[in-house]
Amino acid sequence: MAxxxxxxxxxxxxxxVGLLIVLLAVASSVAVYFYLDAxxxxxxxxxxxxxxxxxxxxxxxxxxxxxxxxxxxxxxxLLYVGLSLRVDDEQTSAFxxxxxxxxxxxxxxxxxxxxxxxxxxxEGKTLMKQQILGLFDDPITTxxxxxxxxxxxxxxxxxx
Numbered sequence: 051m052a053x054x055x056x057x058x059x060x061x062x063x064x065x066x067v068g069l070l071i072v073l074l075a076v077a078s079s080v081a082v083y084f085y086l087d088a089x090x091x092x093x094x095x096x097x098x099x100x101x102x103x104x105x106x107x108x109x110x111x112x113x114x115x116x117x118x119x120x121x122x123x124x125x126x127x128l129l130y131v132g133l134s135l136r137v138d139d140e141q142t143s144a145f146x147x148x149x150x151x152x153x154x155x156x157x158x159x160x161x162x163x164x165x166x167x168x169x170x171x172x173e174g175k176t177l178m179k180q181q182i183l184g185l186f187d188d189p190i191t192t193x194x195x196x197x198x199x200x201x202x203x204x205x206x207x208x209x210x
Contacts, residue, residue, distance in 0.1 A: 111135045111146045113154065115206045118161040120169070127166040132206035133182075138198035145197065149190050156185045166209050175204070 115132030137143050146153055160181060168174040179202045186197050 109137050109140065109143050110203070111137055111143050112205075113150070113157065116154065116158065118158055118164075120161075120209070121163065121165045122167075128208075128210045129161060129164070129166070129169060130206060130208040130210070131161065131204065134203045134205060135199050136201040136203060138200060141195055142197050142199065145190075145195060152190050153185075157182065160185060169209050175207070 112134045113132070115130060118129045118131070120127040120129050135146065137146070161178075164174075164178065169178065182202045183199060186199055
């Protein structure tokens with residue numbers, strides 16, 4: 051008799067556990083749906099805001115390639131270099147193009163004091179970039195507008 055009463059109770063417990071699992075699955079599905087729907091709604095406004103902001107167009111001042119004699123204990127060494135300056139505004143670009151002979155002269159003076167051994171190494175190139183940027187700390191003319199030069203980019207670089 052005890053077995054007869056245990057069977058319906060066991061059956062009822064299994065049905066309750068099954069219903070509980072189905073209920074949890076439905077509840078979690080609904081929660082995930084609303085969570086993803088809310089996240090997609092806020093993400094759509096972020097995308098619209100991101101698309102409205104356009105990055106600034108880079109401005110480059112190209113310096114024609116030139117050849118420089120390098121200091122060396124082993125004979126004649128040459129550096130053939132072409133570079134560009136990335137600037138922030140048209141005023142700086144126009145000023146540098148107008149005073150290009152002075153810019154090239156300063157670059158030639160700086161680079162002719164370099165040795166081939168230091169320019170071959172990546173650290174030497176990085177140091178040279180910093181020194182080229184430092185060339186523009188001294189005014190080219192007086193008065194001179196504020197120059198905003200961001201970076202030095204090499205287009206040609208051959209040490210012979």
